[in-house]
Amino acid sequence: MPSDPNVSYTVLRANSVHTHEAEIKKSRFLALLKRVDSEAAARAFIAETKAQYRDARHHCSAFLIGPTRETGRSSDDGEPSGTAGMPMMQALSAHKVPSQRDQQFQGDLSDICAVVVRWFGGVKLGAGGLVRAYSGSVAAALETAPLRTRMRSRSLTVRLAHADAGRVEDDVRTAGFTVLPTRYEADAAVLTLAVPDRELDVRHALDTVTSLTAGQYIPRPGSVDWHDIPLR
Structure with missing residues (x-):
């Protein structure tokens, strides 16, 4: 039966940061995923990531919190509006575990913060390229993430x-x-x-x-x- 958000939903394993890195047209994209239980915890993780990778040009982010995803925010962090944070949010919202795919249920991933760090490589990707790069980075990280x-x-x-x-x-x-x-x-x-x-x-x-x-x-x-x- 479909999951009931009042009883269960999908989360990332606690106490770890899961990463995925890719190079796209000379730009380096590092996606980081972390379990969070509040907006304050999500913003703290974003701040920590910015401090750790301060040499990067962009630190775009998205997070979802709560059994019914009642809290969600995203940031393009200097990328053209709508090309980074919202595509990342959509990747989080759309992710399904194998059983949900097999039974054509909706995804229910929550309590998660994603940050994608970009080091610009000198080649512009265009709006469509940025959307694919940011959403794809999150989606790729989720495919190997330890979920519960x-x-x-x-x-x-x-x-x-x-x-x-x-x-x-x-x-x-x-x-x-x-x-x-x-x-x-x-x-x-x-x-x-x-x-x-x-x-x-x-x-x-x-x-x-x-x-x-x-x-x-x-x-x-x-x-x-x-x-x-x-x-x-």
């Missing part, structure tokens, strides 16, 4: 006997659920599932775990939080 699903999750905890923990965890993973790191206490192993925070998903998880353990262990619904999980 950001999911609003309801935690379900199951207290297990130590002897049963490995088997039950394997069964739950095989059933397709996201399992967070198991916590081992003196008298029990605490298995935690992260389930999409929708009533049907929570009920399905409760019923499945109860069935897998033949009613021996009953999950307990817990708090709601956002978690990064591998793409599916």
Whole structure:
């Protein structure tokens, strides 16, 4: 089913900067992507990039923030109006992970800031060439970027006997659920599932775990939080 922005969307892996570099008609283009959680964080990354590559002529940028992409900004940073920042924004908005392409769903990438640094090589690219260079740099970087699903999750905890923990965890993973790191206490192993925070998903998880353990262990619904999980 299509992703629900109130429950999940696609993000870049945290705590890293992903890059892609290309030369186009003697100009050097360096695209940098970073996970951000606020406009202030995006602007800080843009400022850091400008300081790091101060010898470049342009530092064009675009960012999208929030599950529904409620915040978005772009900058041409001296390039002709509409030839850099907005094409970069469109590349971010249009990106789809493989499962979205296969099922013809819309992309939902967010919480991301892109900066494309340009060192002018002496050959003018023209408006069309600039649009292709800036949007293409972002699109190329995204193709190899480490992406994750950001999911609003309801935690379900199951207290297990130590002897049963490995088997039950394997069964739950095989059933397709996201399992967070198991916590081992003196008298029990605490298995935690992260389930999409929708009533049907929570009920399905409760019923499945109860069935897998033949009613021996009953999950307990817990708090709601956002978690990064591998793409599916």
